[in-house]
Amino acid sequence: MEWNKNGLLPLEWFKQMRENSPVVQPEENGFWNVFKYEDVKAVFTNYEVFSSQGSPSVEDPLESSILRQDPPKHRQLRKLVSQAFTPRVIESLAPKIQAITASLLDEAEKNGKMDAVADFTSPLPITVIAEMLGVSIKDRQKFKEWSDALVGDHAESYYQCQREMSEYFSVIAEDRRRHPQDDLITKLVEARIDNEHLSDLEIIGFCILLLVAGNETTTNLISSAMLAIDSLPEVRSQLLADRTLIPGAIEETFRYFSPVQLMFRHVKEDTVLRGKELKKGQFVHIWMAAANHDEDVFERPDEFNIHRNPNPHLGLGSGIHYCLGAQLARLESKIAIETLLERFPDFRRDHSVELERQESTVMFALKELPIILK
Numbered sequence: 001m002e003w004n005k006n007g008l009l010p011l012e013w014f015k016q017m018r019e020n021s022p023v024v025q026p027e028e029n030g031f032w033n034v035f036k037y038e039d040v041k042a043v044f045t046n047y048e049v050f051s052s053q054g055s056p057s058v059e060d061p062l063e064s065s066i067l068r069q070d071p072p073k074h075r076q077l078r079k080l081v082s083q084a085f086t087p088r089v090i091e092s093l094a095p096k097i098q099a100i101t102a103s104l105l106d107e108a109e110k111n112g113k114m115d116a117v118a119d120f121t122s123p124l125p126i127t128v129i130a131e132m133l134g135v136s137i138k139d140r141q142k143f144k145e146w147s148d149a150l151v152g153d154h155a156e157s158y159y160q161c162q163r164e165m166s167e168y169f170s171v172i173a174e175d176r177r178r179h180p181q182d183d184l185i186t187k188l189v190e191a192r193i194d195n196e197h198l199s200d201l202e203i204i205g206f207c208i209l210l211l212v213a214g215n216e217t218t219t220n221l222i223s224s225a226m227l228a229i230d231s232l233p234e235v236r237s238q239l240l241a242d243r244t245l246i247p248g249a250i251e252e253t254f255r256y257f258s259p260v261q262l263m264f265r266h267v268k269e270d271t272v273l274r275g276k277e278l279k280k281g282q283f284v285h286i287w288m289a290a291a292n293h294d295e296d297v298f299e300r301p302d303e304f305n306i307h308r309n310p311n312p313h314l315g316l317g318s319g320i321h322y323c324l325g326a327q328l329a330r331l332e333s334k335i336a337i338e339t340l341l342e343r344f345p346d347f348r349r350d351h352s353v354e355l356e357r358q359e360s361t362v363m364f365a366l367k368e369l370p371i372i373l374k
Contacts, residue, residue, distance in 0.1 A: 001231045001304065003349075008357050009257065009364065011302055014290035023274040025282075031264070032276070032284045037294035037314070039273060040286045043265055045319035047071065050265035050284060052321065056201055059159060061166055062150075065205030067213075067321070074320060076193045081206070081324065084132060084184055090327045093128065097332055100127050101339045108373060109343075113350070116369035120340075121222040122215065125332050129214030133207060134183025135172060147212045151363045162208070169207040170200065184210065217259045218329045220365045222336045224257035225250060227369065228304050229337075230349045235306055240345055243338055249306040250333045254315030256304050257364050258289035263317070288314045289364065344373045 004011070017024070017035040025032045034040055043050045047070050054060075054068030062068060066077040083089070104123055108114035122144050130137050149161035169185075176186045188203050198206070228249070229236045239245055267282045278284070292313045293301040316323040323329070340347065350370035358365035 001228070003227060003231055003355055008355060008366075009289075011293060014287070014293055017287075018290060018294060023276045025276070029282075032273075032278055032282060033287060034273065034284060035287050035290040036274070037291040037297045040288060040291035040314060041318050042273070043284060043286045044263075044314070044317060044321065047320060049268055049271050051268045052265060056199075060162055061201050061205040062162070062208055063205070064199070064201040065209040066324075067209055068205075071320065073193075077202075077206070078320075078324065080188070080191050080193070080198075081184065081210070084187070085324055085328060087327060090331055093328070094331060094335065096131070097124070097128060097335045098339070100124055101335055105339060105343055112374055113370065113372050116226055116371045117219065117223055117366055118368065121226070121336070121369070122219045124222070124336060125215040125218035125329075128328070128332060129211060132184050132214070133210060134176070134181055134185045135211075139168075143211055143215065147216045148358060148360075148365075150208070150212050151216055151358075151360045151365070153359050153361055165208050165211075166204050169204045173200065173203050173207075213323070214325055214328070216363060216365070217323070217325075218332050220257070220259035220363055221250070221253055221329060222333050223366050223369050224259065224364065225253045225333060225337055226340070226347075226371070227349070227355075227366070228253060228256070229341075230347070232304060235304065236341075236345075238306065239337075240341055243341075245306055246334055246337050247330070248308070248311075250330060250337070251311045251313065252304055252306050252308055253333075255292045255298070255308070255311055255313035258292050258313075258315050259364055260315065260317075261289040261362060261364055262287045263321075263362075288317070346374065348372050 014035060022036040023032065023034050023039060034043055051070050052068050053070050054063030057063045066074060069077055101124060104120050108119055114120060123140060126140050126143050127137055130143065146161045146165055149157040172185055173189055176189045180186045185207060188198060188206055191198055229239065239249060262285050265284045265286065267278045267280055267284065269280050271278050292315060295301055316326045350372055353370045356367045358367055
């Protein structure tokens with residue numbers, strides 16, 4: 001795609017690594033990196049060898065979240081919140097998502113243009129997950145700043161935002177103990193595992209994860225879909241002619257752009273992967289973004305093809321850690337793209353502004369996406 005000439009997506013590097021160094025440890029005692037689809041999926045699904053387990057830490061409450069747990073604790077924690085993400089519950093959110101989408105586009109229409117990230121693709125999922133959690137939407141800008149810092153490459157900002165979020169959610173959790181409400185934080189405060197309440201660290205870790213995972217991935221997914229539609233006239237015309245193609249376009253966006261580029265695991269026991277000896281205690285980067293362009297699995301992987309079927313991408317993970325909010329992300333993205341095309345079929349990117357990627361190795365995220373609506 002024309003916009004990728006400046007290397008926003010390192011597709012050529014992914015290809016070289018898959019071909020020449022599919023499992024590699026660039027520095028002695030450093031992280032292993034895994035690039036092939038087959039290997040990435042194997043690491044994802046074999047939690048007995050490749051663990052997500054974190055160590056409880058006041059400095060990093062995410063270490064106590066479901067993201068950093070293996071069975072049986074993972075299963076218990078996931079069961080706690082899965083009721084908030086059932087198909088019926090998610091589908092019931094459609095009118096609310098539609099209303100938020102319409103309101104954001106109403107505001108943008110007044111100006112005839114918008115920064116899609118700041119004005120549309122970020123506030124939509126943040127508003128939805130904030131209401132589910134039971135936190136004030138007035139703090140939306142703060143949530144966005146925290147989310148960006150949490151997935152960014154700057155350690156100081158990462159730990160600072162963790163401290164701020166811990167303080168923020170501690171106050172809300174304490175309030176829910178005294179004044180229960182019909183929201184997710186109340187459910188977490190009241191929940192029991194083996195007849196014991198969750199620790200404060202576990203509650204905070206859950207809240208941080210849900211807030212960030214509930215908006216960052218979807219923000220980047222919708223932004224990337226808009227970028228693809230702007231770049232490929234044939235995709236735009238097909239979607240305008242047949243709205244039933246939008247879900248397929250969203251799946252292809254998950255594959256092609258991979259909003260989450262990589263995740264990591266640590267090795268629980270010595271093992272061999274593609275002839276390489278991985279030792280207990282070492283860490284592994286699993287490059288979903290590279291796996292999603294693997295020629296062994298996807299025909300012409302560097303083409304954006306909304307008709308790709310099957311499309312077994314790993315954009316939402318695999319195995320027990322498959323994204324809990326996958327259906328919510330899909331619904332928000334579908335409504336956002338449908339409504340945008342309905343109201344502004346000729347929207348176009350402002351090419352006078354060069355695209356920049358957020359300083360994040362973990363996510364594919366644009367800093368801004370200036371759009372002219374008409």
